[in-house]
Every structure is written in C-alpha cells, then in structure tokens.
Amino acid sequence: MMITKLKHVSVFVLNQDSACDFYVNKLGFKIHTDAPMGPGQRWLTVSPPEQPYLEIVLMSIKEGMMFKKEAAMQMREMVKNGTFGFGVFECNDLLATYEELKAKGVVFIKEPTKEFYAFEALFKDDSGNWFSLTQKESS
Known part of the structure; x- marks a missing residue:
C-alpha cells in the first residue's frame, strides 16, 4: 500500500477569526469546515480554490490538549516572529497576484x-507565518 495524498496540513495561527478573514478574504480560499472541537476549541479548515480536497487547518495556539501553558507561549512567540510557519503557494500570474494581494493589504x-529555482515573492499571513508565492511553470 502507498500513501495516495495529503488531505490536511496545519498552519498555527494566533487568532482563528482573524486568520479565517485573512485566508478567505485576502487569499481567496474557501472555508471547508468550521466546527466546535471541545471546550473553547474549533476545527477550522480552508482550501485553495483549485485544491478543494486539501484542507489547511488554521490551528489556534492555546493551552490545552496540544500545548502546555509554557509551550503555547513559546509557540505563539515563534509564530509572531515569523520563525515557525512556512509554505509555498502557486499562482498562474505572479505579478498580477502580487498586485491584487498587496491591494488587499497582504x-x-x-x-x-526571478530566482534560479522559481519566480517568487514572499509574504506573511496575519499571524506571522511566511509563505513563498511562485508562478506556475508553463509546460
């Protein structure tokens, strides 16, 4: 048996409401799931428009099931400082997407x-996670 796909991936965020606004209203992602998950917790996932099967979990950094108090504080600082989260997003037209996202406040x-590995720009989400935005290579 082989693994066939990645279905969920987490991005740790400082505030789920703010992160949801950023990923939906600025990046154009769609809310896939928004459901309560225990006391004070929420399972919130978004998906890029052309990858509805990939759910990005906007994971709140709170003391509780996943983090002890000190670990949550350290993790929040790491995310705020842009030293933790990272990913690569792809678009069809980097210059146009860059201008559109900049106009939305990204x-x-x-x-x-133009780098040797790709045509790219770098941006941060509202929590401090940073991402590479690359232009899809023509085939």
Whole structure:
C-alpha cells in the first residue's frame, strides 16, 4: 500500500477569526469546515480554490490538549516572529497576484524576483507565518 495524498496540513495561527478573514478574504480560499472541537476549541479548515480536497487547518495556539501553558507561549512567540510557519503557494500570474494581494493589504517581505529555482515573492499571513508565492511553470 502507498500513501495516495495529503488531505490536511496545519498552519498555527494566533487568532482563528482573524486568520479565517485573512485566508478567505485576502487569499481567496474557501472555508471547508468550521466546527466546535471541545471546550473553547474549533476545527477550522480552508482550501485553495483549485485544491478543494486539501484542507489547511488554521490551528489556534492555546493551552490545552496540544500545548502546555509554557509551550503555547513559546509557540505563539515563534509564530509572531515569523520563525515557525512556512509554505509555498502557486499562482498562474505572479505579478498580477502580487498586485491584487498587496491591494488587499497582504504584507510582502520580498517583491516578485526571478530566482534560479522559481519566480517568487514572499509574504506573511496575519499571524506571522511566511509563505513563498511562485508562478506556475508553463509546460
């Protein structure tokens, strides 16, 4: 038997409501699941429009099931400082997407640049996680 796909991946966020607003209203993702998950917890997932089967879990960093108090504080600081989260998103037209996202208030830490590995820009989400945005290569 072989693994056939990745279905869920977590992005740790400082505030789920704010993160949901960022991923849905700025990046254009769709809410896949938003359900209570125990006291004070919420299972909140979003999906890129062309990958509805991939659920990005916007995971709140709170003391409780996953984190002890000190670990939650450390993790929150790591995310705030941009030292923890990272991912690569792809788009069809980097320059147009860059301008559209910038107009929506997305903070870029690197403008579109042709690198040896890709045409990319770097941005941060509202929690501090940073992402590479690359242009899909033509086949």
